[in-house]
Amino acid sequence: xxxxxxxxxxxxxxDRKLRLQAAVAHAPHDENLxxxxxxxxxxxxxxxxGTFGLCEECHDPIEKDRLLSNxxxxxxxxxxxxxxxxxxxxxxxxxTQLQNKLLPPANLCSCGWxxxxxxxxxxxxxxxxxxxxxxxGSLYFFLGDVSGKGIAASLLMTQIHxxxxxxxxxxxxxxxxxxxxxRSICEKVLTGNYVTIACGQANANGDVxxxxxxxxxxxxxxxxxxxxxxxxxIPLGLFQExxxxxxxxxxxxxxxxxxxxxxxxxxxxxxxxYGVDRLTELMDKHRRxxxxxxxxxxxxxxxxxxxTTPRSDDLTLLALQRMxxx
Ligand SMILES: [Zn+2]
Numbered sequence: 001x002x003x004x005x006x007x008x009x010x011x012x013x014x015d016r017k018l019r020l021q022a023a024v025a026h027a028p029h030d031e032n033l034x035x036x037x038x039x040x041x042x043x044x045x046x047x048x049x050g051t052f053g054l055c056e057e058c059h060d061p062i063e064k065d066r067l068l069s070n071x072x073x074x075x076x077x078x079x080x081x082x083x084x085x086x087x088x089x090x091x092x093x094x095x096t097q098l099q100n101k102l103l104p105p106a107n108l109c110s111c112g113w114x115x116x117x118x119x120x121x122x123x124x125x126x127x128x129x130x131x132x133x134x135x136x137g138s139l140y141f142f143l144g145d146v147s148g149k150g151i152a153a154s155l156l157m158t159q160i161h162x163x164x165x166x167x168x169x170x171x172x173x174x175x176x177x178x179x180x181x182x183r184s185i186c187e188k189v190l191t192g193n194y195v196t197i198a199c200g201q202a203n204a205n206g207d208v209x210x211x212x213x214x215x216x217x218x219x220x221x222x223x224x225x226x227x228x229x230x231x232x233x234i235p236l237g238l239f240q241e242x243x244x245x246x247x248x249x250x251x252x253x254x255x256x257x258x259x260x261x262x263x264x265x266x267x268x269x270x271x272x273x274y275g276v277d278r279l280t281e282l283m284d285k286h287r288r289x290x291x292x293x294x295x296x297x298x299x300x301x302x303x304x305x306x307x308t309t310p311r312s313d314d315l316t317l318l319a320l321q322r323m324x325x326x
Contacts, residue, residue, distance in 0.1 A: 005064075005068070006047065006052065006053075009047070009052070009067070009068070009071045010044070010047050012071055013040055013043050013044055013047070013071050013072075014044070016040055017037070017040045017041070017044065020033060020036055020037045020040060021037065024037060039072045040072065043071055043072050053067055055074070055075050055076035055078075055079055056074045056075060056079075057075055057076070057078075057079035058076060058078065058079060060076055061076075062074075062075070062076045063076060063077055063150070064152070065148075065150050065151040065152035066151075068152060069151070092123075092124035092125070093124070095124055095125045095151065095154065096121075096124045096125060098158075099121070099125050099126065099154060099157075099158070102131075102158065102161050103117075103119055103130065103131075104117070104130070104131055104132035104133075105132075107291075107292055108132055109323070110132070110134045110139050111134060111137060111138055111139040111202065111203065111204050112139075112202075112203070112204030112205075112206075112322060112323050113139050113202050113204075113320050113321065113322055113323060114290060114291050114320070114321045114323055115132055115139075115141070115291055115318070115319065115320045115321075116290075116291035116292040116294070116295045116318075116319050117130055117132075117295065117316065117317060117318040117319070118295050118299060118315070118316065118317045119315075119316050120263070120314065120315045120316070121154075121314050122149070122263070122311055122312070122313055122314050122315075123149075123150060124151075125150070125151060125154035126153075126154060126157065126314040126316070127145065127146035127147075127148060127149055127150070127153025127154055127156070127157055127314055128143075128144070128145055128146075128157070128261050128263070128314040128315070128316040129142060129143065129144035129145070129146065129157045129160055129161060129195070129197070129316075130142065130143050130144075130316050130318055131161060131164065131165070133164070133165060133168055133169070135168055135169055136171070137203070137204065138201050138202065138203050139201075139202045139203075139320070140164075140168055140174065140199070140200070140201050140202075141199060141200055141202065141257075141259070141318065141320055142164060142197065142198075142199040143197065143198050143199070143215070143259040143260070143261065143316060143318045144157075144160065144195050144196060144197035144198070144199070144215065144261075145195065145196050145197075145215070145261045145262060145314075145316075146160070146193060146194075146195050147193050147194050147195070147196075147235075148193055149313075149314075152193070153193070156185070156193050156195070159188075160181060160185070160195060163180075163181050163184060164177060164181060164199075167180055167181070174199070174200070174201050174209065174211070175211070175243070175246060178197075178199065178211050178213070178236070178243060178244065179243040181236055182213075182236040182237065182240065182242070182243060183240050185236050185237030186237055186238070186239070186240045187240075193237060194214075194235040194236060194237035194238050195213075195235055195236045195237055196213060196214040196215040196216075196231075196235045196236075197211070197212075197213050197214075197215050197235075197236060198210065198211070198212045198213075198215040198216070198218050198229075198231075198259050199211055200257075202251075202257075202320060202322075206250050206251045206252060206253075206255075206322055207248070207249075207250060208248070208249045208250075208251055208257070209246045209247070209248055209249075210229060210246065210247045210248075210249065210257075211232075211233070211244045211245075211246055211247075212229060212230065212231040212232055212233065212244060212247070213231065213233040213234065213235055213236050213244040214231050214233060214234045214235035214236075215231055215235075215259075216231075216260060216261070216262060216265055216276065217229055217230045217231070217276060218257060218258070218259050219256075219257070219258040219259075219279065219280060219283045220249065220251070220255070220256070220257055220258075221255060221256045221258070221283050221284065221287035222251070222252060222254075222255040222287070223252065223254065223255070223287075223288075225284070226280055226283055226284040226287060228276070228280065229247055229249075231244070232244050232245050232247060233245070251322045252322065253322050253323065253324045254288055254321065254322065254324065255321065255322050256283075256287065256291070256294065256319060256320065256321045256322075257319070257320045257321075258279075258283055258294065258298075258317075258318070258319050259317070259318040259319075260279070260298075260316065260317045260318070261313075261314060261315060261316045262313060263311070263313040263314050263315030263316065264279065264298070264302060264315055264317060265279060266313065267302055267305065267306050267309075267311070267313075267315075268306065268309055268312070269305055269306050269307055269309050270309060272305075274302060274305050274306070278301075278305070279298070282297065282298065282301050290321060291319035291320065291321050294319045294321075295317050295319055298317055299317070
């Protein structure tokens with residue numbers, strides 16, 4: 001475990017010890033408090049001895065996100081007892097349900113745009129962020145990827161989800177919302193997390209404003225060709241002053257925006273990587289398909305490419321197409 005995190009946890013544990021001691025002073029016969037105090041002392045001993053964060057059974061490092069949420073644990077997931085494993089599974093099931101509730105409606109048609117997305121966490125929860133918000137006649141779209149994996153990444157993802165929703169529906173322009181979210185991540189996040197994101201505002205007249213902060217290129221297809229909108233900024237959460245500039249586009253009926261996370265572009269078949277080039281060709285070939293079919297075509301092509309190689313990352317795809325004008 002890196003030095004900064006150990007120091008952070010040591011401060012956390014020490015703080016808990018002081019609180020427990022105060023509680024024990026008021027309730028000297030509470031066995032539960034006394035046993036917790038013994039566990040806290042034992043964690044401090046392990047920090048002093050340099051064995052903190054290692055499983056007492058196999059001596060491998062304990063999963064970091066579990067340790068950050070409970071610095072007293074002493075066993076890795078493989079070496080939990082049955083009761084502990086069941087409790088963990090219940091927590092994860094609940095987290096999965098909560099995260100699913102944050103997803104936008106499937107196949108949403110709104111403000112002159114058809115949409116479709118595919119959201120597939122690798123484990124119980126995802127660090128990918130996908131949202132669609134209708135506000136004041138515009139459709140706002142978001143696709144991001146929080147650094148790190150698992151529960152820690154999903155926690156930051158849920159905060160970002162709430163921040164974007166709250167700020168946008170307060171009527172704050174998207175450019176300011178992006179810079180506010182950037183500052184918030186810079187100020188509040190513990191362990192150097194950051195977020196790559198592509199997001200934008202799509203209007204019924206075809207005007208689109210896009211911000212790409214360190215995320216993969218957004219693919220734009222029109223009647224004649226395909227175009228890549230590369231990132232124009234660095235990920236959110238690294239520097240308070242760094243805000244991505246807007247790219248402005250005018251899309252016609254049937255033109256499509258396609259956004260995705262690296263679960264697609266960095267999917268592997270042994271040494272080979274799926275790659276943005278293969279995706280761009282695929283999008284070019286199918287550029288007039290509606291969003292739902294475009295997402296399926298992409299998933300089928302990905303399955304063909306990866307074969308039996310197991311997935312190693314969260315995967316999210318999002319397609320938006322401007323509707324036909326009557
Ligand atoms: Zn172990």
